[in-house]
Amino acid sequence: MPTRTPMEVSIAVAKAVQQADVDVIAAYPITPQTHIVEHLSELVANGELQAHFMNVESEHSAISAMVGAAAAGASTFTATSSQGLALMHEILFIAASLRLPIVMVVANRALSGPISIWNDHSDIMAERDIGWIQVFCETGQEAYDAILHAFRVVRDPNVVLPMVVNIDGFNLTHVIEPIYLFEQEELGDYLPEHRQSLKLDIDHPITMGPVGIPEVYTEAKKQVEDALINSKQVILAAWQEFGRRFGRAYAPxxxxxxxxxxxxxxxxxxxxxxxxxxxxxxxxxxxxxxxxxxxxxxxxxxxxxxxxxxxxxxxxxxxxxxxxxxxxxxxxxxxxxxxxxxxxxxxxxxxxxxxxxxxxxxxxxxxxxxxxxxxxxxxxxxxxxxxxxxxxx
Amino acid sequence: MAEKVEKRAIIGWRNLALGCAILEPGSSMHLLTGTWRLQRPVVDPEKCNQCGLCHIYCPDLAMTKTAAGTYEPDLNYCKGCGICAEECPKDAITLVEEKE
Amino acid sequence: MKIALESFEKFDPQHLPEFEPLAPGHRACQGCGEVLALRLAAKALGREMMVISATGCMEIISSAYPQTAWRVPWLHVAFENTAAVASGVEAALRIMKEKGKIARDDIPILAVAGDGGTADIGLQALSGALERGHNFIYLCLDNEAYMNTGIQRSSLTPYGAATTTSPPGKLSMGESHFKKDMPAIAVAHKIPYVATVNPAFYLDLMNKVKKASLIKGPAYIHAFSPCPTGWRHEGRYAVKIARLAVQTRVFPLYEVINGKYFLNRKISKPKPVREYLKLQRRFAHLTEEDIEIIQENVNNEYDRLLRLSQAVDLESKLTTSFQEYIDQLKLQMDEAYQKLRAEFQHT
Missing domain, CATH: 3.40.50.920 (Rossmann fold)
Incomplete structure (x- = not known):
């Protein structure tokens, strides 16, 4: 087992996002998600991550900008909590329906009211049916690994769905834990390049997000459901490959x-x-x-x-x-x-x-x-x- | 087992493009909105000065240029709104009732 | 900000581009002025562009599965987030170009929304995208109410208009507020380009959209969009009403370039607003008094725009005369000094 270094879990999460070579990050401040995106903006500011960091004016626009960026073919990441996730609600369904491979961390926090900045799962439990892959983490090392898994899974041509990595707010995001971070070379090709078959492209003009008349809505929903159910095979394979390469095993x-x-x-x-x-x-x-x-x-x-x-x-x-x-x-x-x-x-x-x-x-x-x-x-x-x-x- | 064919659906979910995208650009051309029409524009080519305003102002892109340079409505798409007749500076377009 | 106006080549009315990004067969109402404005704007941008659409009439009439009227890449997400989605697309193209993942990031992005999607529910997302300076064109197709849901009033519904949620009645004369000044809100973001357009003035519309695409940074274009269904006028009058809106000064055509107003079409002999109102049954209930109030408001608004555009001329004149004044003052002081000096020498 390689040596683990003590660090705040949010920093490790940001590091994983950096290693996944994301293109666009959009985020709006909400406790306790802030440390993740603060660190990402630092990485971008220092030229350590070549990405566009969008300081949007709400979580609704954060997820909307992610949808736009992902539709244009970019690798995308955002993070939020609680009210922020609730504000994203309607767009979360659309992101899955459009089959966009967005990765999002939810730093789990109680929903108002009364307003509470502290941890429980009421934010994500209100979003059970959005069509995103959703995992939960127990430790900082798991949180870091889970981000890497997430980018591998959503980039798989058989998945092409968005994914939420749930990290308990404060109780995990803000604690300092011994975490082993990979060197980029160590990761090798565990993370595939981000490639999308269908996107906004002037050479192949397609219409994304058309009106789902009653004669197609059921079939459109079934497509997402099928992709989500079948994503499990890809997730299991990603965990097995991770275990094989790096010695840490994961199971559903x-x-x-x-x-x-x-x-x-x-x-x-x-x-x-x-x-x-x-x-x-x-x-x-x-x-x-x-x-x-x-x-x-x-x-x-x-x-x-x-x-x-x-x-x-x-x-x-x-x-x-x-x-x-x-x-x-x-x-x-x-x-x-x-x-x-x-x-x-x-x-x-x-x-x-x-x-x-x-x-x-x-x-x-x-x-x-x-x-x-x-x-x-x-x-x-x-x-x-x-x-x-x-x-x- | 044969796949069930649900008559209320226009496409099977296995045949849907990713994210329900529509892949054929401008496929609305298959939709003949001319059937909505109650009246039809008739162009008098003698009066037409070929200015093309009827084409420019047509919301349905139904006014097309003929080989002679004058304009004719494409009755597949013309909904019969009458903007062309109203805007023609030469009064070359009249609207006639569409017969059954 | 440098505007590419030197290289800006206007459309030749005799040789307009033939490519229509919006295909026939769309499901817009007969005589729809909104789809006409959208079609012309799209035509101005041509084949190499992307359209991001808000929920609304233009979205449903052009994209009902399995047919699309779009021949260019088109994306619809939701009602209130068009500007945010477009900003994401723009950011993605820019960074992917920078990272060598794609060849081009200079593809115009046209974000389209109605008056409700712009001035009401989408205002926050629009403000954010304008403030962040994304390189995109935002087109507000203003038909002055929520037409897609059945003619409910929006904050851009004009004073006196009857809608299904601002009906005239014993205690009401229809919509009781004046329109929000949406272009001024865009201007307040200090973006490089804001303009109003009208499909009756199609060349002006297409040129402004083209100009907007050449300018780096956000452009906001506000399009007058007659709606026969919601305004209760005959379909054939859509362009006529659009033209009357300019001729009566109800909808002045202007540009705001780097904060400076340019009134593009000065209407020295305006027609009375009555002529514009009388073709639309949404105004049929108005009394002479109501029409007088509308006329006065139109006069005031036009005067305000005229003053703003004159301020641009005045500003340039003022700088010259101030310099002249200083020079003159210097000259006078010099003369006085010489005189004093001469007198001193004399004594």
């Missing part, structure tokens, strides 16, 4: 101490590390508890997920977003529907915690496991999900 659903586990915690993002601590404690106490971590969120890795939970009897799903008016958080809904058609399925209990930057501790996970066991024997809570760490009076 990752597991920790799941051997003979009866109870599985399911997490996404940086809190997985805390959950591991809880699993260690419970294992030490002789409880058959394991952890599964969902890295690939869209396309949802259905067979891999089903395989990972095959032998468990209880899954305690952790949601970092409250789906107001529903009977569980979005990950809970996803998991339940993924298992519903199976003849023998584990019981699923959903727990919402860590909203708007509320600390998530090992004790929270211990409590969750205890509650899950209790629900399994005595029946689920009336509300079908449990809000952890809520103060009543």
């Amino acid at each position: 659903i990752e597991t920790y101490r799941v051997e003979d586990a009866q109870i599985l915690l399911m997490t996404m993002g940086v809190i997985s590390r805390t959950a591991m601590g809880a699993v260690d404690r419970l294992r030490d106490a002789g409880k058959p508890v394991g952890l599964i971590r969902c890295r690939l969120w869209r396309p949802f890795p259905l067979p891999e997920f089903r395989e990972a939970v095959r032998q468990a009897s209880i899954i305690a799903v952790i949601d970092r977003h409250i789906s107001l008016g529903a009977h569980s958080g979005p990950v809970g809904q996803e998991v339940r529907s993924a298992l519903y058609t199976l003849p023998n399925r584990p019981q699923v209990f959903d727990f919402v915690l860590g909203l708007g930057g509320r600390d998530v501790t090992v004790h929270d996970f211990l409590e969750i496991v205890e509650l899950a066991e209790q629900y399994a024997t005595q029946g689920p809570p009336e509300s079908e999900y449990t809000l952890i760490g809520l103060r009543e009076v």
Whole structure:
């Protein structure tokens, strides 16, 4: 293992974008995404990255400029958080529908209101259906690697879709971690050159973004869905190749101490590390508890997920977003529907915690496991999900 | 298994260009908007001074130059708005009712 | 900023380019003045250009799958972001050229939006793109309401006009606000080129679009676009009404080059606005008093433009006379000094 250097995760992310040789970056300041784009603008200002850095007047224009730049055939990157992502909302669907290979970091932060600059997943969970590939990261090294994966994947002619790399705001973007950065030569041809078959080109004038009349809209949607589902093969291949070349392996659903586990915690993002601590404690106490971590969120890795939970009897799903008016958080809904058609399925209990930057501790996970066991024997809570760490009076 | 052919769709999704792009430039030429017309411009070539204003002002690009240098409406596209008749400085264009 | 005006060759009316970037078979209404303005603007730019379109009439009439009326690269994304999309395209071409990935970055980019897409929902994106100085042409096709959704008022709907959301009634005389001065907003961004165009004056329109394409930096062009459906006039009058708008001073033709106003067509004997209004049923409900208010506003606006354009002449004159004044003053002082000196020597 090469030596890792301590650095802020945002800096490493910017470095990966630089190594991907992007052409156009457009960004609008929003905490906690800022350090990423600040560093990129520095790289451009110092001539270390030959790219056009656009200081746009809103996130809406950031994503719109990315769509324009990508349609012209440029390799593009942007980053945002929370309200910024929400402001991009309508254009995100269009970027996927136009099949534009944009890479975006979402430094996950709670959505208003009340306004909160702190971490949860409510921003990206409101964008589940946009047609972008979506992954979550646990560590700084993963975040850096994930950007490299992303540029490889979106540039694949069988994918040509935009991709979101989710990096938990502050809890990951702003922490200093030991990270190994590749030398450009080391990366070699892992990152292919950016080439697009269809783009704005005066020699081959095409019409992009025509009106989808009812006689074609369904088919247009199916094309994006098909590309998104099939992107999984490319993503898996990109991870395998990465593992083969650089020794770090990645999987859509990752597991920790799941051997003979009866109870599985399911997490996404940086809190997985805390959950591991809880699993260690419970294992030490002789409880058959394991952890599964969902890295690939869209396309949802259905067979891999089903395989990972095959032998468990209880899954305690952790949601970092409250789906107001529903009977569980979005990950809970996803998991339940993924298992519903199976003849023998584990019981699923959903727990919402860590909203708007509320600390998530090992004790929270211990409590969750205890509650899950209790629900399994005595029946689920009336509300079908449990809000952890809520103060009543 | 034979592919299902859905009659309400005009193209199969497997045949769609990437991003639903339209690859044939100016393919609206296949759409004969002349069928919208209620009245038809008739040009008197004797009066026509070949100034080309009817061509310039036609929103439907339907006024075309003949070999003689005068202008004729392309009835495939002429929607019969009558701008040409209104703008002709020589009153060489009249509108007549389109028959059934 | 150097304008390529020295090398600017105007279109020869006898030999206009034959290539039409917009093909027939589009679905615009009969007598649409907006598609006419768009067609002429596109014609001025020719084969080597790209069109970025906002959502609106021109988008839906030209691009309903599976047919396109476009013979040049064309991209539609959404309603309010045309300028932002165009700025992304421009930035991409520039940097890819710089990096040797493409051969050319001098391809004109024409961003097209309606009055709602420009002055209302798209104003922020437009302001950002103008301020950032992207090299593109923004064409606002102003038909004075949201025609695509069914004639709702916009901030560019003129005073007194009836729309489906500014209907005249017992308590209303139609739209109660005067139009936002959109070209002045563009001028406030200190961009090199702003112009108003009108399809009735097709040569002027095409020349201004061509000029805009030769200037480095953002150009904003505001096009008068008659809409028979929304303005409730006969289709055949679209060009006539467009011409009357200039002849009555309702829509003056001018350019603003580096902040300096040039009134291109001085209308010394204007027709009364009544003549322009009476052809359009959207103004049919107006009283004599209302028309008087509109006439007064038209007079004032034209005077303001005239003064702004005269200021350009005046400015050049003022600089000369000030210099002359200084020279004269110097001369007088010199004479006085000589006189004093002579007197001193005398005593």
